[in-house]
Amino acid sequence: MEGAGWEQKIQALTHILINPTTKPSLHSQMLISTQIPCYLNWDYPPLLCPESLKDPIFNLRWNLCLFLKRASRFGAPLTSWRSKCPYYQPPPLIFANGVEEAKWDDEGKRLYIRKRLSRKKLVSEVNPLIPVLLPNLLLLSSLFWNPFPEYD
Incomplete structure (x- = not known):
């Protein structure tokens, strides 16, 4: 422009x-x-x-x-942060996956808030020992098994 x-x-x-x-x-x-x-x-x-x-x-x-x-995008429609907000005015042209159209009655708003609050937290469900043990086991295995035999 x-x-x-x-x-x-x-x-x-x-x-x-x-x-x-x-x-x-x-x-x-x-x-x-x-x-x-x-x-x-x-x-x-x-x-x-x-x-x-x-x-x-x-x-x-x-x-x-x-x-x-x-x-x-593998042919998927272009979505943005607006597409994930059902109560945004004016409503987005294309909703993101998993987002339903907004229900403006009081009961619909209550259900939306309850569903948002009952979601799981964004935490990883990996056992905390795995990030510690895995590198140590790889290092220990390199002590017993020589990956570069030509340098003996």
Whole structure:
């Protein structure tokens, strides 16, 4: 957005805030592409961008970046900390795995709080002797068994 003026930035930001979506319409894509410059890590297709008309390889690089971004998530939808908050306003577009839609009645809120408070604590269930004994046993085994016989 370095090359865009304040009027263009405000108009684009207002449009994005008023119409939050993961699948923007062609009209929305056209408006955003004319208001601000395109980037390779942008979700909007660069077909409408002025850079794609100047550089013929720009579309190919954008496709590769989009593929690598989705392949790194193994095709799972992009979730963030907002996706894990069911009572956030406005509600997230995509809920994270295991998060149900918020129930706004009093009973639903009570059940949500009880479920949150009854969860197990985030502690490791590994026996505390294992991190101490395992390295010591490996060291002791190297005393009895010579891993480098050529240096005898």
